[in-house]
Amino acid sequence: MAKIRRIHLKQKKYIPLPGSSPGAIQLFEGALPPKITVYAYDSSEYYCDELNSIDELDEHLKKRPELTHWIDIRGLGDLSLYDYIEKEFNIHKLVLEDIANIQQRPKLDEYDDYLYAVSRMLYVDTGLEIENEQVSFILFPKILISFQENYIQKFEPVIYRLKSGKGNIRSGGSSYMLYSLKDVIIDDYFTLIYKLGDELETIEELLYRKPDKSLMYQTQSIKRAMIMIRRTAWPERDKVNDMIRSESKLITKHTRTFLKDTYDHCMEVIDLVESYKDVTTSLIDMNLSFISNRMNEIMKVLTIISSIFIPLTFIAGVYGMNFAYQDPQTGKMLENNMPELYSENGYVYTMAVMVLIALVQMIYFWRKGWLSNK
Amino acid sequence: MAKIRRIHLKQKKYIPLPGSSPGAIQLFEGALPPKITVYAYDSSEYYCDELNSIDELDEHLKKRPELTHWIDIRGLGDLSLYDYIEKEFNIHKLVLEDIANIQQRPKLDEYDDYLYAVSRMLYVDTGLEIENEQVSFILFPKILISFQENYIQKFEPVIYRLKSGKGNIRSGGSSYMLYSLKDVIIDDYFTLIYKLGDELETIEELLYRKPDKSLMYQTQSIKRAMIMIRRTAWPERDKVNDMIRSESKLITKHTRTFLKDTYDHCMEVIDLVESYKDVTTSLIDMNLSFISNRMNEIMKVLTIISSIFIPLTFIAGVYGMNFAYQDPQTGKMLENNMPELYSENGYVYTMAVMVLIALVQMIYFWRKGWLSNK
Amino acid sequence: MAKIRRIHLKQKKYIPLPGSSPGAIQLFEGALPPKITVYAYDSSEYYCDELNSIDELDEHLKKRPELTHWIDIRGLGDLSLYDYIEKEFNIHKLVLEDIANIQQRPKLDEYDDYLYAVSRMLYVDTGLEIENEQVSFILFPKILISFQENYIQKFEPVIYRLKSGKGNIRSGGSSYMLYSLKDVIIDDYFTLIYKLGDELETIEELLYRKPDKSLMYQTQSIKRAMIMIRRTAWPERDKVNDMIRSESKLITKHTRTFLKDTYDHCMEVIDLVESYKDVTTSLIDMNLSFISNRMNEIMKVLTIISSIFIPLTFIAGVYGMNFAYQDPQTGKMLENNMPELYSENGYVYTMAVMVLIALVQMIYFWRKGWLSNK
């Protein structure tokens, strides 16, 4: 169990209080105070500002209204944030509840003025736990707001491209930004799957050499991770498809073309997961048959040793019997009692018979193939 | 079996008498006499009255006809109740039969003037049994009637919000009330699933330490509970969807928006159940392989001990044989008979050979990895 | 195997002769001569007549043409019956072939003037065999003809209601009669499923106490019965649905409302079967793990006894060796040969060592948990 470092699922349960008023925001335990960064850009300009508080947002947006804005909010633990968002952008209460309730499945809700999307980010954190983080997006014609649970910035590649002005990112508008972020998220799925796939290969090798209880445990753990990835990728795929087919004007035709690519990636993720799930099933089957094989090996050793020596021990036992040769009281000779013991080569003959028995058995076992190493 | 308290399904069978006239009401065994509470409210007013008998209902409804009414009926064991409902509200006989027959799947039947819905409430009762209770609703424009089997009031959070006037509950009308009650029911599914999930985790840990017959039994029991939850959540989801898409004027547009949320919750329930079902399957697989592993361990102990000592016992047996050194009758020396017994260090050499054999075997087993603890 | 009375499927194979002319009627082996009963009724009148031969039918129908008629034919073994039906009612040859060929799946064929439906009746007969009987219906505007294989009258409850005039049965017309009969058939499915379910519970209990070959056999037998019920209920459900949606004027709107109820019952049957099938699968899994558990138990007994006594026997064997203390020929003392035998407390010490070894092993096994009863 020590040899392989084990990637495992992080258990995070968010149990809604039964009957709490719908639309009421409930912060989850351990929610972090929000960090807000505003990126404003177009083809020629690019600004990046960290806000001290959500209240500065309005001012920022008004400063350069002609630019596209990406408001990157990491940390969901402040009720005033939701209030501000609700009032400033006129967001439905259910959307805000969903942002705070970090157990949403990937979804896409279209409202009159904006579009609400949820994706799930999957990555292995430093403790080898698989983090399953909710990322919410609110898309306006020129503004994209993204919400993440943790401070870890997984969107660095996008920020880098934004900064350097490479590719379409600056000219694509807010919907292209949404696509770019989703693309990063999906690409991370591959990274995770291949990491898990590598573990599976290591396990398979170890298993072939020596079946082991903890290998089984790990295989199951990876299988569960695979199930979780599939559970995430399926609705993600559906939602990307919904975005492609949506009639919303918020998503440009240019972005739609690229979203098809994302859709294909989702399909690949599901495909890969399915085939790796098959691999785990195979490993579990193999494990059972390998354990049975080992049992066979153990039993063969026991059977060979016992079968050879038990009859021999019996013979030795026979000639260890004390049947009297002479009646101790009358002194009468009892000639039928173990005369072999008094023949000149009785011992030699007996040993010869024993060797013979052992040999016959060895030949029997050899012909059955029980003496070969496998 | 004593350590884990075991949540299990309550078995409740309602066998319709074959051929009984359709629409005929048959009270199930142990049906309780009804307790009736009437809640009348709008944005500004709120009244709550317990009725002594169903006959007082009419009077109550007429007293404040402008208010929204929720008639909460717990206990289904009174035929006069059905008669009254039928006459007072002009309800179809089949609906009344379905209310009394407490084994309905979640359903939604639209009639001209009203809407009949069935949900199933799942919760763990005090005896750790999973109660699967039928809740029926009849929805009129300003009246909602709910029917439950037991007296236990699971709708407390809604009543609390009603009393305190929090949220939309007072202004949403009867369909919003229906939604609110359904929402409580679905939220309870999560509570139940997480409870079962916790048990599964405990079982998994115990299983890894020590596979056990009763753990297996419990896993199966939880699996069956999961199957039952799914069997309930699937049609519930369909029916919620039907409500969203229904053209009935009884369900307001406002309520429909919230029902989408309920729909999402149903999906999450199904998702969760599916993945927990996978976990139970994994546990059963692991159990089988752990049992096989234990068998291997047991057999290894047997094989090691037997393989080492059986040959040694044989050797001891050989030198316990009584081949005579001297013919008792003739006194002739039989020098071939076990001369080892009469060599000066015969015993020492024999013991040395025994130790050697034991050592060789120990090394063999050690190299096979049979001596390691796993 | 003796304890539980075993419900099992009745095997009944009807192999169509390859290439026999389609539409040709082939009586199956053991077909009974038909018994014909004619029920004529409307809201106010009710007559019930047993016919001696099919030829009297025409006369009966003409006597009271304004009444609704249900012609109940039990026993299919008379070719003249088919001839009469064909001519009198102008029925298609394929329909008649299907009535005689008692292996039809539930079906619904709409012809211009009439409607042909097949249901399958499932019940446990006196020999604990599950009877799977075909019931065919031909529906005319005012006449319903039903065909059954056996004489057993399963429609007693309908006849009782017809006689007593309870419910809608007298006023509903021929299509309501068809519904009523189908309703009885479906209700019988529940009876059968619950009987099988009870057996499963008994088996589960016995299995937990003592896994057994015959329990396994029975479980499989019940599983097969469940598969058969599902195989019957699925097309039944489809056909009921077809009846609800059919545009045929033969089925009144009033009947359709009730058929929806039948549809729901079919769904419940399928649901129940699915979950019981899951139970059988669980039982089979549990059985395998219980057998393995028993094996572990057996092996533990063997291992404990063997591991403790084999080394002890070896020690006893050692001190049973006959190494000589004195050379018999020369009389020389061989002091290295088993001096223990001649020490004052050699025996006592040896016994003590044996007890020690036994104790150490007992402790080892106790710590491994092998001594506990499970």
Next chain:
Amino acid sequence: MAKIRRIHLKQKKYIPLPGSSPGAIQLFEGALPPKITVYAYDSSEYYCDELNSIDELDEHLKKRPELTHWIDIRGLGDLSLYDYIEKEFNIHKLVLEDIANIQQRPKLDEYDDYLYAVSRMLYVDTGLEIENEQVSFILFPKILISFQENYIQKFEPVIYRLKSGKGNIRSGGSSYMLYSLKDVIIDDYFTLIYKLGDELETIEELLYRKPDKSLMYQTQSIKRAMIMIRRTAWPERDKVNDMIRSESKLITKHTRTFLKDTYDHCMEVIDLVESYKDVTTSLIDMNLSFISNRMNEIMKVLTIISSIFIPLTFIAGVYGMNFAYQDPQTGKMLENNMPELYSENGYVYTMAVMVLIALVQMIYFWRKGWLSNK
């Protein structure tokens, strides 16, 4: 393995040469020279002629152009046949390729003037091999051409009816003939399935009495045959459905009515196969558990015998030890050394103790239920 005659699949692989020109006809190995029979008939006339060569066909068709013709070609091994068919009837190259390539799935291709259908004939040949033969049909308004691989005439019943003029066969035209032949083919599926089903029952019985490696092998073989039948029946069903719904004028309305019957038969085939497949799965499960049961039995014998006698042997061993009662050198009495050996009834007491131990163990095993025969 000797007892049950084993039906098994015939392996026949036809590997298309990669990249061979599409539409090019490749005769398979062992293709037989064609035998051609022409049946010409209408309600009143019937002729049957065997042709010596395909070139005589044209002449035959012209002789009685007003009759319906069924051209029955058995044996596909002559390229000139395809040339003739192509030119005479103006058939697409792909159709001809498909006729020659005997690994087609059931298909239905509609061309402007004709209809091309493929069915697969399944039957057990004399060597107990399941023959999977391709039958191709080309349907013209008044001509049906059928192509089979082998000379075996499976359509005898149709020919008999044709000859005797029974049923609709003479008046139904070419499409009714196509239906009649397909009907024979499907009916043969039932024959095959029931044969396999009978084998399964035999196996189940044998298995219950004595699990066996070869039974397992046979079960798998039957399972594979079932899979093959389903693989054939599914597309057959689809194609029959296509024929029913086809808008082609080649298939008369009269024929369509009968095809619905064929469709139902296909459904029954699939149903039966599914349930027999479940039976094979059950048999495999049962086999595993029966093997484990036998192992339990074997181990119980070993454990009972070993557990009883090993401790007894130990006791015997103890009293076979040679601890000296008197020091041979000093003559000193060593009174602690095995005084039991010198008590008057030592032997009797020892034997009594042994019997007691054996009894206690027997009781223990009896209470565990290990002594009962199962």
Next chain:
Amino acid sequence: MAKIRRIHLKQKKYIPLPGSSPGAIQLFEGALPPKITVYAYDSSEYYCDELNSIDELDEHLKKRPELTHWIDIRGLGDLSLYDYIEKEFNIHKLVLEDIANIQQRPKLDEYDDYLYAVSRMLYVDTGLEIENEQVSFILFPKILISFQENYIQKFEPVIYRLKSGKGNIRSGGSSYMLYSLKDVIIDDYFTLIYKLGDELETIEELLYRKPDKSLMYQTQSIKRAMIMIRRTAWPERDKVNDMIRSESKLITKHTRTFLKDTYDHCMEVIDLVESYKDVTTSLIDMNLSFISNRMNEIMKVLTIISSIFIPLTFIAGVYGMNFAYQDPQTGKMLENNMPELYSENGYVYTMAVMVLIALVQMIYFWRKGWLSNK
């Protein structure tokens, strides 16, 4: 493991860098420099030229603009290739990225002027590894460009037909060429499947004779290959279907007819794979039961030998006990101590009893069927 040469999957992982700009071309590791061959042809003319560099392409295309061109590019490791293609043919960036990213699923993207298709070529390379190579196609009205990873020319049969002018290939235009190449690819699937199928048969035979760990391993390996083929054939089938139904004018009606044939082939591939997958599952099941059977055999040997000899050894042990016949100190006769030892035929009787016990046991085992070879 040495006996069967093992076909296995080649592992090739291409992990997209998360967040790399979409449309940016990333060459995979080990990409080969491109080899370009241009085939220009029509019904009467045929030219084949190898280009030294992509820059010569333009010149070639202009030389004979009236001919159909197939540009065959093998090797994808040159960024200038993509630049040239992009500019010369005005290809979308995403298409070029997909060509370079060799892990695409089969796809079909329709653009205004051209059509982009991806297929996957599967074949066993010289090292018995299954190569899974991406082949991309860009289809213009008169030009088809194909892109492959490796230099291996799998399209030889097409080139041969092109050269020799056989079949429709020269007159079919670029879409027929696309079809021809796809046809070769699908045909190769059959070759691969049958190779794997042959291995499975060999494994089955070996397994029946002697279950083995490495056979299991190989079976799993083949199962995984089958899964991979199915994963490839499913989308391929969909895309072929899309091509048939596409409204693009790039694909001629003539080609569509042939594509239906390709579609059928895809279906056959999927069918075959499914049934072979079932075979692998069966093999794994059989393996487990065969291992259990072997265990039974081993245990039977152990049990028979032990059960027979352990009681005998016990008896020998009893008569090897040293209970004294005479008290050594007092000289008193102890007549109860093992008087058998002093009866005249004690030894003979004892041996007779032993033989009897052995015989009884042999008969017992023989009747249980444990002595038969299986």
